[in-house]
Amino acid sequence: MSEQPQLVLGLESSCDDTAAAVLCIGEDVEVLSSIVRGQDAAHAPFGGVVPEIAARAHADLIDIVAEEALAEAEVSVPDLSLIAATAGPGLIGGVMAGFTFAKGLSIASGVPLVPVNHLEGHALSVGLEGGAELPYLLLLVSGGHTQLLIIEGPGQARRLGTTIDDAAGEAFDKTAKLMGLPAPGGPAIERLARDGDAERFAMPRPLLGREGYDFSFSGMKTAVRQAAQEAAPLNESTKADLAASFQKAAIAHLIRQTERALAQSGAKALVAAGGVASNSVLRSELEALAERSGASFKAPALRYCTDNAAMIALAGYQLHAAGLAPSQEDALALAPRPRWPLDGEAAPVIGRGKRGAKV
Incomplete structure (x- = not known):
């Protein structure tokens, strides 16, 4: 981990949960806030997630949820070291809503953006509480x-x-x-x-x-x-x-x-x-x-098994620290992806x- 604590804003919108979180990462990982807004009531009449409804809800909520996460963490945007946002895979309308907001926030603030594979977030989420060998x-x-x-x-x-x-x-x-x-x-x-x-x-x-x-x-x-x-x-x-x-x-x-x-x-x-x-x-x-x-x-922990933005923030930070994040120019040019295999070398x-x- 970095000697100087890093503040990372994570954003997640790949399915039907709009989420934002702020992590302070130094010797340890501290979750300063983790906000998740579900859409169960909106989708209940249809018996499953409706992509168009989910996309509209993400577009309506993502800025509100991000503001709530920053306020709870007592952090302002200029304090951030990184913005990490899900860029796929998932329901493309929802991914676009969250990632486009992240791009705009990054451009407006000058805080670097790290696109994150949603599956990478899950894969590294155990690191929120100590990690594994x-x-x-x-x-x-x-x-x-x-x-x-x-x-x-x-x-x-x-x-x-x-x-x-x-x-x-x-x-x-x-x-x-x-x-x-x-x-x-x-x-x-x-x-x-x-x-x-x-x-x-x-x-x-x-x-x-x-x-x-x-x-x-x-x-x-x-x-x-x-x-x-x-x-x-x-x-x-x-x-x-x-x-x-x-x-x-x-x-x-x-x-x-x-x-x-x-x-x-x-x-x-x-x-x-x-x-x-x-x-x-x-x-x-x-x-x-x-x-x-x-x-x-x-x-x-159970709250980090389901979709959340804390895991996205951690994955974004770890990718950046490992030198695996794209340049800012490439991150801003990246198009959201409905499909994005975690192992790109695996046979289809x-x-x-x-x-x-x-x-």
Whole structure:
């Protein structure tokens, strides 16, 4: 870390959370403020995130949230050393709203801008609370991504596996929606599953005969839908059993692939990040996996698993400190990206998602 503390403003707008945070980074990392404004009420009538609604909300909120974060941190813009902002991947309208605001703030203030890959934010978020021994195996598991990566440092990620269809978080959300549960779906499924019988409904075990460390969740979504149709009308007990059966199968799949990757990689630390990493059952299973594998396990605090700007600020600072951030001219010229793989050297994976073929 730098000898002179650095004040970094982070901005995040990749999905449906508008977030801003201020970090003071010196010998340690201190989160001076972390503001997150969700949009659940706006999207609830549609059963999922509507990109156009999200983009408008980000455009309306980003300056307000940034001002709140600066005020809470008792910091003014001229005090900042860096502005770090998500430049992708994500819903392009939201990314544009946040990153364009960051560009304008940087131009107006003269504070350097660091574009940040949203996935890099998650990958390095464990550093908000002490970090983990490098290199570590990262299970990045969220609404939009499910990947296993070796993290060797800022800007140094090597992908071992990824989903070939749907992300784990998407499967949780769709399962919740099918049962009429409120958004966000992941926490709703976890709460309901506590009272359910996880053995009642049979769920598939994806990719059992396939080599590698990829994931697949589309079959589980289909199995949940079929089971719900056969058991209709669903009472609360059946919903709990279905939630428990799905959650057990989804977590077993995550654990199985992660265990194989941990053994192959030889990593001494296992890290989980992303919104689904806030699931207490998954965290417990990952901790047990690390213990029997002789590795340490770390995950960010729950507030830093879901989308937030503190992780963006930290990633921006670490990229800048490592000499990996683009020049100011290049940063201001950068166009936001709806897709931006963390490991640019990895071979493309082509699968099927809810909007058709995806890479």
